[in-house]
Amino acid sequence: MRLxxxxxxxxxxxxxxxxxxxxxxxFRERRRDAANPLAILALWIETVFDVAANALxxxxxILAQDLRYTARSLKNxxxxxxxxxxxxxxxxxxxxxxxxxxxxxxIRPLPFADPDRLVRLWEDQSPQGYDQLEPSPANxxxxxxxxxxxxxxxxYANYAANLIDSGxxxxxxxxxxxxxxxxxLGVQAMLGRxxxxxxxxxGAPGTVILSYAMWKSQFGGDPSVLSRRLILDNQPYTVxxxxxxxxVFPDRQTDLWTPMRFAESxxxxxxxxxxxxxARLHRGVSRTQAQAEMRLIGTQLQRQYPKDNVGVQVDVxxxxxxxxxxxxxxxxLKALLGAALCVLLIACTNLANLLLARALVRRKELAVRxxxxxxxxxxxxxxxxxSLVLALAGGALGVLLAVGIAPLLVTLVPNSLPISGxxxxxxxxxxxxxLLTILTGVGFGVIPALRASSLDSAGSLQEGARSGVGGxxxxxxxxxVIAEVMTSVILLVSAGLLIRALWRVQSIDPGFRSxxxxxxxxxxxxxxxxxxxxxxxxxxxxxxxxxxxxxVQSAAYxxxxxxxxxxxxxxxxxxxxxxxxxxxxxxxxxxATPDYFSTLRIPLLEGRxxxxxxxxxxxxxxxxxxxxxxxxxxxxxxxxxxxxxAFADRTIVGVVGDVKGRGLERSAEPQIYMPYKQNSxxxxxxxxxxxxxxxxxxxxxxxxxIRRIIHDADAEQPISSVQMLSDIVASDSAPRAIxxxxxxxxxxxxxxxxxxxxxxxxxxxxxxxKQEIGVRIALGARPARILRMVLREGLALAVAGIALGAxxxxxxxxxxxxxxxxxxxxDPATLLAAVAVVLGMTLFGSLLPALRAVRVDPITALRSx
Amino acid sequence: xxxxxxxxxxxxxxxxxxxxIALADGDRHGYGIIQDIAARTNGELKLSAGTxxxxxxxxxxxxxxxxxxxxPEPEFDDERRRYYRxxxxxxxxxRAEAARLAKLVEMARATGLAPRRT
Numbered sequence: 001m002r003l004x005x006x007x008x009x010x011x012x013x014x015x016x017x018x019x020x021x022x023x024x025x026x027f028r029e030r031r032r033d034a035a036n037p038l039a040i041l042a043l044w045i046e047t048v049f050d051v052a053a054n055a056l057x058x059x060x061x062i063l064a065q066d067l068r069y070t071a072r073s074l075k076n077x078x079x080x081x082x083x084x085x086x087x088x089x090x091x092x093x094x095x096x097x098x099x100x101x102x103x104x105x106x107i108r109p110l111p112f113a114d115p116d117r118l119v120r121l122w123e124d125q126s127p128q129g130y131d132q133l134e135p136s137p138a139n140x141x142x143x144x145x146x147x148x149x150x151x152x153x154x155x156y157a158n159y160a161a162n163l164i165d166s167g168x169x170x171x172x173x174x175x176x177x178x179x180x181x182x183x184x185l186g187v188q189a190m191l192g193r194x195x196x197x198x199x200x201x202x203g204a205p206g207t208v209i210l211s212y213a214m215w216k217s218q219f220g221g222d223p224s225v226l227s228r229r230l231i232l233d234n235q236p237y238t239v240x241x242x243x244x245x246x247x248v249f250p251d252r253q254t255d256l257w258t259p260m261r262f263a264e265s266x267x268x269x270x271x272x273x274x275x276x277x278x279a280r281l282h283r284g285v286s287r288t289q290a291q292a293e294m295r296l297i298g299t300q301l302q303r304q305y306p307k308d309n310v311g312v313q314v315d316v317x318x319x320x321x322x323x324x325x326x327x328x329x330x331x332x333l334k335a336l337l338g339a340a341l342c343v344l345l346i347a348c349t350n351l352a353n354l355l356l357a358r359a360l361v362r363r364k365e366l367a368v369r370x371x372x373x374x375x376x377x378x379x380x381x382x383x384x385x386x387s388l389v390l391a392l393a394g395g396a397l398g399v400l401l402a403v404g405i406a407p408l409l410v411t412l413v414p415n416s417l418p419i420s421g422x423x424x425x426x427x428x429x430x431x432x433x434x435l436l437t438i439l440t441g442v443g444f445g446v447i448p449a450l451r452a453s454s455l456d457s458a459g460s461l462q463e464g465a466r467s468g469v470g471g472x473x474x475x476x477x478x479x480x481v482i483a484e485v486m487t488s489v490i491l492l493v494s495a496g497l498l499i500r501a502l503w504r505v506q507s508i509d510p511g512f513r514s515x516x517x518x519x520x521x522x523x524x525x526x527x528x529x530x531x532x533x534x535x536x537x538x539x540x541x542x543x544x545x546x547x548x549x550x551x552v553q554s555a556a557y558x559x560x561x562x563x564x565x566x567x568x569x570x571x572x573x574x575x576x577x578x579x580x581x582x583x584x585x586x587x588x589x590x591x592a593t594p595d596y597f598s599t600l601r602i603p604l605l606e607g608r609x610x611x612x613x614x615x616x617x618x619x620x621x622x623x624x625x626x627x628x629x630x631x632x633x634x635x636x637x638x639x640x641x642x643x644x645x646a647f648a649d650r651t652i653v654g655v656v657g658d659v660k661g662r663g664l665e666r667s668a669e670p671q672i673y674m675p676y677k678q679n680s681x682x683x684x685x686x687x688x689x690x691x692x693x694x695x696x697x698x699x700x701x702x703x704x705x706i707r708r709i710i711h712d713a714d715a716e717q718p719i720s721s722v723q724m725l726s727d728i729v730a731s732d733s734a735p736r737a738i739x740x741x742x743x744x745x746x747x748x749x750x751x752x753x754x755x756x757x758x759x760x761x762x763x764x765x766x767x768x769x770k771q772e773i774g775v776r777i778a779l780g781a782r783p784a785r786i787l788r789m790v791l792r793e794g795l796a797l798a799v800a801g802i803a804l805g806a807x808x809x810x811x812x813x814x815x816x817x818x819x820x821x822x823x824x825x826x827d828p829a830t831l832l833a834a835v836a837v838v839l840g841m842t843l844f845g846s847l848l849p850a851l852r853a854v855r856v857d858p859i860t861a862l863r864s865x
Numbered sequence: 866x867x868x869x870x871x872x873x874x875x876x877x878x879x880x881x882x883x884x885x886i887a888l889a890d891g892d893r894h895g896y897g898i899i900q901d902i903a904a905r906t907n908g909e910l911k912l913s914a915g916t917x918x919x920x921x922x923x924x925x926x927x928x929x930x931x932x933x934x935x936x937p938e939p940e941f942d943d944e945r946r947r948y949y950r951x952x953x954x955x956x957x958x959x960r961a962e963a964a965r966l967a968k969l970v971e972m973a974r975a976t977g978l979a980p981r982r983t
Contacts, residue, residue, distance in 0.1 A: 015918070015919075015922065018918075018922070019895075019918040019921075019922070022894070022895045022896075022914075022918070022946065022947060023895075023914040023915070023918060025895070025896065025946070026895055026896045026899065026914040026917075027914060029896055046913065047913070050913035050914070050915045050916065051915055053915070054913070054915030054916055054919050055915070057919060058919055058922070061919075061922075061923070
């Protein structure tokens with residue numbers, strides 16, 4: 001019997017209270033009727049199934065009933081329902097997308113098979129100042145041969161190449177892969193195959209594997225692309241495979257992969273460091289064990305090649321740690337996460353406030369239902385269902401929101417990672433956010449309503465029983481609004497500081513004038529243009545015709561425009577200024593044609609520009625930047641001084657202004673410009689690629705003519721990166737602009753939510769104090785007084801929130817000081833602006849309820865009670 | 866409760882119809898209903914307690930039955946028992962269901978699916 005009673009607990013409490021006793025009675029009678037043990041057993045089996053099936057159905061009946069009731073009650077208060085759903089959606093949507101992108105970039109393992117066993121191998125040349133240097137092919141071959149810790153080891157290198165298929169030639173970025181690379185990463189081709197050892201043999205026919213994006217864009221996703229032939233840098237290649245969409249390696253820019261082949265000559269020079277090495281550890285071998293083994297091998301190789309491998313060791317590093325995630329990206333993601341948490345917090349407090357207000361309003365309704373015999377349990381279930389429906393509707397909308405804003409967040413994923421730009425949606429995160437909202441909904445929707453409905457149901461039913469305004473609950477609601485104001489102040493101040501930082505960065509002088517300068521790139525093939533003289537002919541042809549175009553003021557070629565390539569430096573020596581041994585000083589290597597300085601409006605401070613007459617058979621000259629000249633000849637002219645740079649002794653003939661080569665916010669090495677004709681054939685990487693054209697009118701309209709000129713000079717030459725120089729400069733501060741937009745959006749949402757919160761609280765207070773206000777008006781209080789009374793209430797909450805918020809905002813600003821580009825965390829202008837916005841919002845939020853209070857008609861107000 | 870249109874509730878779940886029939890003769894308590902149904906069906910249908918009270922709960926809500934306060938003589942009564950009575954609405958619904966079923970059987974007869982009346 002006790003067992004049966006326990007079984008009955010599967011039923012809802014209300015049902016059990018109602019019928020439990022009688023069901024026990026019936027069971028007892030049946031039990032008595034059962035004659036033998038077999039019949040008893042049969043009765044028990046039947047009973048267990050019966051209870052389980054019927055209990056479930058009773059639960060479902062109640063759920064259906066509650067849902068119907070919820071639908072009806074929400075339909076009766078659409079404003080409440082809509083506000084609650086939108087508030088929940090904003091909270092869930094914002095936090096889900098912020099969490100998922102942070103997880104994607106910073107936390108989740110790389111998208112390769114068994115990523116924990118993947119490591120990168122570097123040459124550790126700490127004595128020379130490089131702890132992670134690209135290995136040379138010779139050392140790679142020896143490591144691979146001598147080590148036992150790895151299941152497999154492969155190498156790759158990036159390159160840019162000119163692709164000629166049908167249509168315009170275009171520049172692509174490719175990666176040379178040894179045959180082991182794909183198996184090391186544990187990925188398979190989506191179509192066709194990956195490389196085999198045969199593809200690596202010198203002299204084998206060229207094979208190429210396409211990235212999914214390349215396959216889609218260049219070949220329209222044609223499945224018959226396999227065995228198609230392409231021309232890359234004048235060499236024929238056959239397409240043998242297409243990789244799946246999620247495979248982006250070494251980075252998202254990679255369009256295709258070709259086999260990396262080493263000739264015997266590649267192994268001669270151990271200081272030829274240009275490949276990247278990835279290896280997969282044997283199962284059960286730790287990275288530390290592998291590191292220890294590689295140290296021994298490093299020492300052995302040092303002994304074997306005392307000249308080449310002096311001070312060369314091996315570094316085995318974690319694959320993810322091997323990726324450089326810029327500190328600023330990291331910081332930005334954290335700021336984003338913080339902002340999302342703030343919004344979620346505000347959304348929850350707002351939801352809590354809404355539900356608290358509703359619970360008070362419904363006190364009477366609940367008391368009536370309780371008086372009519374609805375058990376406490378039924379009321380809880382009803383309220384629970386209602387909160388759940390709201391949270392789920394909000395959650396669904398929130399997920400839609402998150403999916404909608406995901407493409408906007410792609411710009412926050414650093415390019416350097418081998419992960420796709422779009423995080424895949426993680427339903428655990430959505431679940432977490434939904435759970436939080438549900439908890440909020442239940443915590444603030446069910447419990448207070450219940451407390452209101454219990455005990456004093458008789459009191460609630462009495463006519464004129466005032467719904468609990470004042471007292472503890474009112475204080476709680478006030479505290480919640482203060483928290484909302486506080487959080488929005490934090491977000492506003494953070495966003496404001498970032499805007500100031502953006503302005504400050506944008507006003508930094510890059511050292512050149514970018515307006516009206518059109519730029520494009522023609523990377524000449526190293527195979528076709530293997531000598532500087534061949535290149536000079538191309539540049540001269542193009543430049544002479546471009547300069548003749550109407551509206552063109554000047555045009556010039558340079559190795560790399562500033563900011564486009566942030567690096568590109570080499571060590572130099574200065575005659576008469578010997579450096580201590582093992583000390584390096586670097587300067588930018590740039591080869592330029594005449595007119596480069598005038599095209600970019602880089603001021604010529606002393607001496608002369610590069611001339612056409614500075615040819616390979618004349619004196620090797622160079623133009624240096626101001627900081628370089630001042631460093632070595634602070635009080636005298638640098639003209640006529642000699643330096644050794646880029647494989648030659650060069651005489652300084654001019655001094656120009658410094659340029660922010662590494663971007664607006666970073667200090668850059670000094671620049672050394674050399675005549676394009678005085679380049680050595682070993683430095684073709686630095687031979688001019690970027691064409692800059694200063695035009696008096698809209699330069700973009702010149703593009704068709706420029707394309708024709710380049711086509712005439714070399715029909716197979718692709719043109720890439722057509723953009724205005726001002727866009728290049730803007731792109732340098734683009735991450736900042738994005739930060740500002742993202743944080744600004746969060747701040748706006750927070751402000752909106754806080755406004756809704758204040759408005760909700762005050763309207764509620766006003767409608768429940770109608771009687772009091774009516775009495776005041778009846779006793780002669782002037783409208784202005786009533787208005788002041790309500791506004792003061794809103795203001796008191798705002799001031800408390802602002803005070804707390806300002807303090808918290810200062811702490812937040814200190815934490816993100818590195819993002820602020822020198823703007824002080826306690827910047828008074830920003831703080832004042834944020835306070836003004838919040839006060840404005842408070843006023844706006846309180847105005848409607850205040851006006852409603854003024855319009856209270858004392859007679860109706862008093863009669864209604 | 867419902868729209869007081871008997872047709873709105875048709876067809877009735879079998880258990881509900883049986884309970885209505887069992888209450889047609891007079892008020893009964895839960896176990897009495899079970900026994901009555903078992904007797905009428907020669908023991909073929911034995912409602913379980915769960916099915917019975919789940920049905921009764923719904924029938925109370927729909928207004929088919931009411932809980933009665935008239936109780937038998939104390940010596941026959943057990944105070945834990947609750948007695949149920951067929952409501953007027955319940956009687957109308959039961960009649961409508963019976964008519965519906967009769968019409969169905971009539972149709973079956975017309976096509977030879979059921980034995981003709983002798």
